[in-house]
Every structure is written in C-alpha cells, then in structure tokens.
Amino acid sequence: MRKFLSMLFPAQSDDVILTISIILLILTIVSAVLFTVKKIFPEKNIKELENRTKSWWIMIVLFICAIFINHLASYICLAILSFFAFRELYSVLHFRQSDRSALLLAFLAIPIQYTLAYIKWYGAYIIFIPVCMFLLLPSVLVIKQDTHRITKSIAMLQWTLMLSVFGLSHLAFLLSMPDLEGFPSGGHGLLLFLVFLTEINDVMQFLWGKTLGRHKILPNVSPNKTWEGFIGGVISTTIIGYFLGFLTPLQPGYVILASAMIAISGFSGDVVLSAIKRDKGIKDMSDTIPGHGGIFDRIDSLSFTAPMFFHLVYYIAYPNL
Amino acid sequence: MKKPFLQSVCLKLVYKCILRPVLKFYVGVQYTDCSFLKDEEQFVIIANHNSHLDTLSLLTSLPSEILWKVKPVAAEDYFGNTKLKAKLSRFFINALLINRQSKAKEGTNPALDKLLHAIDEGYSLILFPEGSRGEPEQMSKMKTGIARLLAQKPGLKYVPVFMTGMGTSLPKGGLVVLPYNATLHFGKPTLPESSDPHTIMEQIEGDFQTMIQQFGIKEDDDDD
Numbered sequence: 001m002r003k004f005l006s007m008l009f010p011a012q013s014d015d016v017i018l019t020i021s022i023i024l025l026i027l028t029i030v031s032a033v034l035f036t037v038k039k040i041f042p043e044k045n046i047k048e049l050e051n052r053t054k055s056w057w058i059m060i061v062l063f064i065c066a067i068f069i070n071h072l073a074s075y076i077c078l079a080i081l082s083f084f085a086f087r088e089l090y091s092v093l094h095f096r097q098s099d100r101s102a103l104l105l106a107f108l109a110i111p112i113q114y115t116l117a118y119i120k121w122y123g124a125y126i127i128f129i130p131v132c133m134f135l136l137l138p139s140v141l142v143i144k145q146d147t148h149r150i151t152k153s154i155a156m157l158q159w160t161l162m163l164s165v166f167g168l169s170h171l172a173f174l175l176s177m178p179d180l181e182g183f184p185s186g187g188h189g190l191l192l193f194l195v196f197l198t199e200i201n202d203v204m205q206f207l208w209g210k211t212l213g214r215h216k217i218l219p220n221v222s223p224n225k226t227w228e229g230f231i232g233g234v235i236s237t238t239i240i241g242y243f244l245g246f247l248t249p250l251q252p253g254y255v256i257l258a259s260a261m262i263a264i265s266g267f268s269g270d271v272v273l274s275a276i277k278r279d280k281g282i283k284d285m286s287d288t289i290p291g292h293g294g295i296f297d298r299i300d301s302l303s304f305t306a307p308m309f310f311h312l313v314y315y316i317a318y319p320n321l
Numbered sequence: 322m323k324k325p326f327l328q329s330v331c332l333k334l335v336y337k338c339i340l341r342p343v344l345k346f347y348v349g350v351q352y353t354d355c356s357f358l359k360d361e362e363q364f365v366i367i368a369n370h371n372s373h374l375d376t377l378s379l380l381t382s383l384p385s386e387i388l389w390k391v392k393p394v395a396a397e398d399y400f401g402n403t404k405l406k407a408k409l410s411r412f413f414i415n416a417l418l419i420n421r422q423s424k425a426k427e428g429t430n431p432a433l434d435k436l437l438h439a440i441d442e443g444y445s446l447i448l449f450p451e452g453s454r455g456e457p458e459q460m461s462k463m464k465t466g467i468a469r470l471l472a473q474k475p476g477l478k479y480v481p482v483f484m485t486g487m488g489t490s491l492p493k494g495g496l497v498v499l500p501y502n503a504t505l506h507f508g509k510p511t512l513p514e515s516s517d518p519h520t521i522m523e524q525i526e527g528d529f530q531t532m533i534q535q536f537g538i539k540e541d542d543d544d545d
Binding site: 095 | 351486492495538
C-alpha cells in the first residue's frame, strides 16, 4: 500500500506516506470490526457507528485527495470548506434582512483570504480579516441605516468570519510555510499532524467518556462531556502526538506541548460550538454529513486548533520569518 | 394527458442536472426525502411562498420521473405578461398560468376552473395559497381557493410543504442569491377529512401551524 500511495503522491515525503497508510489501516480495522460485530451479533444496533465510519471514509479520502494531489487544488478545496462552514454557521445565527449586503461582502473575503495564503503574503494574510474586514463590515452594515440590533449583527458577523474563514485558513497557510533544512515533510506534514491529532482527540474524548465517564464537566453546555473523557483524551492525544512528532520540525518537548494544546483547544472549540447550538435550540448545525451532523459539527475543534497550532509552530520553528 | 417527450427531457436536464447541484452546493438548500411522491397517482403540493427559489427548490426535489406532470400554478400577470414570457414559463417551469385578479361573472371562477381542468387531465399541481411572496419568514393568510379545489375533487390528496430560509436567500426584490442553508420540509400526503371548504381550510392551516412549530425559525426573544 505504501508503494501505491508513493506512486499516487510522488511529491510527498516518506513520513507523510507512512502516516496516511496508518490512518487508512486504522479505518480498515474499525470497519472490519464493525462488520464482524454485525455478523456475530445481528441484534445489536450499531447503525449510527456504521454511518459514522462510512462518513469517516468519505471525509478522509476527500481530505487526502484535496491536500496531497495538487498544490493549488488544496487551497481551493480548503476555501470551499470555509465557504460551507461560513454558510452553515451564519445560517443558524439569524441575521437581519438588512445584513444581506454585508454578508455577501463577507463571502467575498473567502477567496481573497485564501489567495493571500496561496501567494504566501503573510503580512496581508494575517491582518485581512482581523483588521480590514473588521473595519469594513460594520461600515457596510450602517449604510442600510437599520440600527435595530445592529450591535448583534456586527459582532456575530465578525465572529463567524473569524472562526470559519480566518481560523480555517491557517490550514492553508501551513502549506505555504517555507522549507526547513532536515524537515522534508514540510507544510503537508504539519497539516496532517494537526488534522489527525484534532480528529483523533475528538474520537478519544468520545471513547474515554463512553467507557469511563462519570463526572460531568459542563453539564449545562454539553451533557455528554465528562472529566474522564477530557483528561483521557488529552493524555492519549499527547501520547499519539509524541509518536507522530516526525511530521513536525519540533523538538520532542515541544511536540508534547503542541499535542496537549491541540487536545485542550480542540475540546474548547467543541464545547463553544455546543453552547451556540444549545442557545439556538438545535442539535446539529445541518444534515450535510450522515452520522455526524453538519460540517461544523465535525470541524468545530479544528477551527480552534488550527490557529493555535499554527502560531505555536510559527513561533517555535520558524523564528526567522 | 400525453407525456411531452422534449419537455420532459428538458425539465430533467434543467432541474436535476443543472439547478439541483447549484441549489445544493452554492445556495445550500437542504432537501428532505420526498421519494414517496412516486407512489402517489395525483396530488396537490401546498407550500408557503417567500421567494422565487421556492418553486425551483420544489421542482428540483421532485422525483425526476414525475417532474413533467407536476405543474406549479403561477400568476399570469407576472409570469405571462408577455407572450414570450408565458411560453418560456409554460415550457421551462411547466407552469399553469392563472389570472389572479379575474373579474368574472358572479358564480363563475375561471382560475379555479383552469385548475380543475388540469386535475381532470391528470396533472399534479404546486400551489402557493398565500398568493404572493410577502416578507421573508412570515406566512401570510392563505387564500381559500385550495380548499374549494379539494372540496370539488374528493379523493385528491394534498401534500403540505414548509420551507424556511428561501426568503433570506433571495427575498422579493432581491437581486443576488445569498448562500443560505434553506430547508424544505415535506409533509405526508393527506386526504381532506371533509368536503366542506371551510373545514378543509382549517385542516390545512392546522398542518402548517404544526410544521411552523416544529421547523420554523424562532425569532430571538431577547428584548432591550
């Protein structure tokens, strides 16, 4: 399988290929186990787990194709992901009719932000949404002269844009990071490390919570989250991250720090979005991914871990930028 | 009723191959399953109306085999005010054009007769009983023509469809389609419980009240 993958993705380093093989192997094992369980205990209801695993297959194959085949295509695919995420998030937040023009403008920010990442213009990329859009969007909002609840619209629009476009675009800028000596995996390695750890952290917190969970951590936000799930998730994610450190240019100590921070910020993203859903009285953001809910039900943690991990690595490993 | 081959192919192409992907991926319309309509001989879809996207989303969600025999009922004064527009609407929207302000003689109703005639021919209809698109996310009072139609055709089932977000995506007078996760909720095909138009109207309004309770976008209740 490694030979086949190397043929498919000739530009990728051996480390990246190895990790992709491991991911596909894990998924195959999980599918096989589910299949066996279904054959032996046909009365057990594992429909939801099956749906989830099926969706995992689709998401992982899409992700691998999007990120590792063509350089430009990776940026376009990530921009489309941001587009879906932004649309989904603002759809549940109830904007006013008079916010339409500002919302359209916010959509235009997506291609611009990802173009800036593609041309590696870090200075413009890092201020475009936090500064330019931050000032521009409220200015456009007031043109309509509808002041009723405009404060809410201004705040929600900027927050939505930060989370779904600025946050996620850090995935794209990881691909734009310059080559480091003795680190052949480059941005693709970092991106794979970040996404794999974030998702495995979600799974680990879920598994620990399901098996050992006793003490609720934030019962009024997310009744299924427990201290056991959280701590178990942080520990297992940190251990897994330590062994995947070869995907990053970081020293082992920093790998442990980065992994633990991915686990913690991933949990934060998860519960923040849970709180929003609870406020809006919905269970899932939409029904795009069977078994998971909406796009944001899957990438809620990623929108928090991406900027955190990016700036940590940027600070530690790329001091000369 | 003969299946118009060319039109049927065109409708499938336009709605299933072109418009559905656009509505699904660009606009973000979330379809719910309506494949059960394939098993129905004939029906009248009753939907709330906020946007031109309503008709398009409804047509794109229908099973492609029955697309050609479902006619959206549209206003002649809007979609048929020129000959060309009428022709295009009839062909590409499969529209059944009726005159909203028909000033007919006492006791006759040419618009209703036109609908009854289409039902007799075997077509299914899409009706927007509110009559006009109105304000986004607000349902205006439904007109009673639908109840009179159902009263005259016992055995004809109606399918309530409730849509949210279409008016946000493309409101009346809007020029640009804003991407927005709008949703289509299909109700079950239902037989009117009586043959009295008044009771039928109450039944339909009750169905919509239930759907609004269940799926409607709730306004934020914080007051300042």
